[in-house]
Amino acid sequence: NLPNVLDILGKSYPSDQLTNITPAILSKVGRDLHNTQGHPLHFIFKRIESFFHRSYVKRGNPVFSVYSNLSPVVTHEQNFDSLLVPQNHVSRSPSDTYYINSTHMLRAHTSAHQRDLIRSGLDAFLVVGDVYRRDTINSTHYPVFHQMEGVRLYSDFQLFSNVSDPSSCSLFESGKRDDSKQEQHSLETSKLLEYDLKSCLEGLMRALFGQNLEMRWVDAYFPFTHPSWELEIFHQGEWVEMLGCGVMEQRLVDSAGASSKAGWAFGLGLERLAMKLFSIPDIRLFWSTDSGFLHQFRDKHFEDEISYKAVSKYPQCTNDISFWIPDDYTSNDFYDLVRSVSGDLVEQVDLIDEFRHPKTGRVSHCYRLVYRHMEKTLTQEEVNMVHREIEVSASKQLGVEIR
Numbered sequence: 001n002l003p004n005v006l007d008i009l010g011k012s013y014p015s016d017q018l019t020n021i022t023p024a025i026l027s028k029v030g031r032d033l034h035n036t037q038g039h040p041l042h043f044i045f046k047r048i049e050s051f052f053h054r055s056y057v058k059r060g061n062p063v064f065s066v067y068s069n070l071s072p073v074v075t076h077e078q079n080f081d082s083l084l085v086p087q088n089h090v091s092r093s094p095s096d097t098y099y100i101n102s103t104h105m106l107r108a109h110t111s112a113h114q115r116d117l118i119r120s121g122l123d124a125f126l127v128v129g130d131v132y133r134r135d136t137i138n139s140t141h142y143p144v145f146h147q148m149e150g151v152r153l154y155s156d157f158q159l160f161s162n163v164s165d166p167s168s169c170s171l172f173e174s175g176k177r178d179d180s181k182q183e184q185h186s187l188e189t190s191k192l193l194e195y196d197l198k199s200c201l202e203g204l205m206r207a208l209f210g211q212n213l214e215m216r217w218v219d220a221y222f223p224f225t226h227p228s229w230e231l232e233i234f235h236q237g238e239w240v241e242m243l244g245c246g247v248m249e250q251r252l253v254d255s256a257g258a259s260s261k262a263g264w265a266f267g268l269g270l271e272r273l274a275m276k277l278f279s280i281p282d283i284r285l286f287w288s289t290d291s292g293f294l295h296q297f298r299d300k301h302f303e304d305e306i307s308y309k310a311v312s313k314y315p316q317c318t319n320d321i322s323f324w325i326p327d328d329y330t331s332n333d334f335y336d337l338v339r340s341v342s343g344d345l346v347e348q349v350d351l352i353d354e355f356r357h358p359k360t361g362r363v364s365h366c367y368r369l370v371y372r373h374m375e376k377t378l379t380q381e382e383v384n385m386v387h388r389e390i391e392v393s394a395s396k397q398l399g400v401e402i403r
């Protein structure tokens with residue numbers, strides 16, 4: 001039920017066999033929550049921007065330039081190849097990514113802009129924007145969310161400026177790649193970048209959550225950084241992953257025309273930060289157009305202390321659905337269908353049973369759908385109608401057979 005030509009942010013894209021974006025997703029493109037005055041995601045963006053502008057100043061001007069208006073429509077090449085993501089990497093699968101067609105997609109991360117911004121001559125920048133991923137449905141996952149990317153490059157002169165004998169250091173060598181460095185980087189380069197990156201991000205988290213924040217670094221893997229880490233913070237009794245980062249792959253930096261420099265990059269999720277900082281219990285609330293939610297932020301300044309008071313949780317209704325699945329089925333197809341049919345009425349979907357028929361070999365899935373409106377009480381009748389519509393659409397569009 002998508003037209004042959006998709007009109008997205010004023011440009012036309014012919015659909016083809018790879019197209020898998022849905023009208024529900026398309027309706028989110030261009031909402032621009034992160035640039036909307038009085039929106040909690042805008043506050044988080046401004047708090048982080050303000051930290052960078054306060055902390056990094058060069059001759060009276062901010063070191064980092066900020067981009068918050070880059071189109072979320074990017075090429076597969078920008079989102080994957082430019083970042084050295086292998087051809088067979090899971091993130092490229094149509095079950096994980098929203099493809100517009102065989103050349104374009106909705107960006108899955110703000111890293112998609114790294115190479116092009118470096119190419120344009122920048123060596124310190126932040127990118128804020130909406131990103132899109134096919135995923136499960138629950139209170140912390142939504143197929144659209146927001147990220148902030150940060151990149152900083154250094155020449156040898158800048159990186160070694162505090163070393164007592166800078167002439168004895170060089171950025172590059174032709175050595176071996178190991179856990180602590182890339183083959184082209186000298187150990188000093190890798191270690192100084194690691195130190196600079198980690199102190200920057202620890203400083204940011206302390207600025208947001210308070211000086212006594214407990215944090216820990218966990219080794220990670222990304223195709224476009226090495227070494228790579230995730231930063232976890234201890235918040236309300238549990239460790240929460242906040243961001244991914246690392247020393248940028250030199251091949252990437254070279255391909256962006258900055259081969260005399262080396263640098264670091266990070267990417268963090270704005271919703272997760274906002275949910276922790278403002279006590280927002282459900283990720284769907286960011287998309288609410290009801291005044292109950294937005295009112296609590298509207299007249300605030302981004303640095304004000306804000307704690308969201310839940311308007312009250314309305315009761316939930318649970319309904320199960322079971323069906324035989326066809327061979328080419330993935331659960332994310334069903335989650336997208338649920339979002340398309342129900343809007344945000346379904347707050348959680350769990351695969352609660354998977355069963356293979358011993359004789360026919362057919363596979364059946366049973367999902368539990370939790371219905372809850374954020375702004376009113378749903379009647380059983382309303383829920384049944386939507387549930388019935390989900391059953392009908394699932395058999396029509398996904399070829400499943402309701403049991």
Ligand code: PHE
Pocket residue numbers: 108109110111149222225244245246265266267268
């Ligand atoms: N793009 C990565 C993600 O979305 C995060 C990241 C950004 C990691 C920059 C390293 C460097 O998970």
